[in-house]
Amino acid sequence: MRRYGPALVLVLCAGAVLRISLFSELYLRYVQPGLRPYLIASGVLLLALGTVSAVAADRAARNEVRHEHADEQDEHAHGDDEHDHSHSPRVAWLLVVPALALLLFPPPALGSYSVERETAKYAAQGIGTFPALPEGDPVDLTLSQFTSRALYDSGRTMKGRTIRMTGFVTKDDDGTWYLTRLLISCCAADARPDKIEIRQSDAPAVDSWVSVTGTWIPKGKLGSDEAWPPVLAATDVRQVEQPENPYEKR
Known part of the structure; x- marks a missing residue:
């Protein structure tokens, strides 16, 4: 089994990557939509490498059987070689755990814990005029659009308008709650929280x-x-399903 260990690890990693990128939208928990083709290509490449590795291992096994009656010196040399490489497959098996975890139990998107680890601070920059909001209420905005206008819009284009946004709930120790979204440039590793204080409504x-x-x-x-953070007086709060893409683009 050790002989086929590296090949199995490659195939499991390929299966995990293809499961989240080719056969589902789970990759959106970790990276931007534009990176999907690269994930699929990586999964296909890993699968091909795993197949080639398995074929090479099978050929090596057949050659070993073919020469199993070699003289004692050759057998001794073969044994030394096997000893020298016996630890490599064991190290490779360590990759099975994260591969299986991603394949069977994909971790959820980042949430309130990630927000608590970073306090966003805004400098006095970018103040200027913004385009007028579309006609009709409520106006659907992303959190980043709302916070940008709240902090930097000298024309106060949101004043008196009804705004609707979607995000997840975070809370302070004093009970203040926020509508929150994580902004990413590339992947979940560079996520930065954006939040809006919600008033006049109980916290979900x-x-x-x-x-x-x-x-x-x-x-x-x-x-x-x-x-900071900007404030919204809530008139309606409704629980919704997590969107396929839980992040907003910076």
């Missing part, structure tokens, strides 16, 4: 996904720390 369960409708409450000077 932490990490639950909700759609919140309400009106913006201006606070602080544009671009200052006092303006």
Whole structure:
């Protein structure tokens, strides 16, 4: 079995990558949609390498059987060679654990724990005018669109408008709760939290996904720390399913 260990590890890794990228949308928990073709190509390449490795191992096994009646010196040399390489397959088997975990139990998207580890601070930059919001209420915005306008829009284009956004719930120790989304540039490793304080509504369960409708409450000077996080007075809070892509693009 040790002979086929590396090949099996490659095939398991290939299966895990292809499962989340080719046969499902789970890859969106970890990377941007644009990286999907590269994940699929990586999975196919790993599968091909695993197949080639298995074929090579099978040929080696056949050659070993063919020469099993070689003289004692050759058998001794073969035994030394096997000893020298016996540890390599054992190390390779360590990769089975994460591969199986990704294949059978893909980890969830980042949530409130990741937000608590980073405090976002905004400098007084980028203040200017923004395009007018589309007509009709409520207006659907992403959290990054809302926070950008709340912090930097000198024209106050959101004032008096009804806004609707989707995110997951996070809380402070004092009970204040936030509609939160993680922004990524490439993958989950560079995720940065974006959050909006929600008022006039009871807090749902932490990490639950909700759609919140309400009106913006201006606070602080544009671009200052006092303006962060922006505030929304909620008129409607509804629990929703987690979207296929739980992240927003920076």
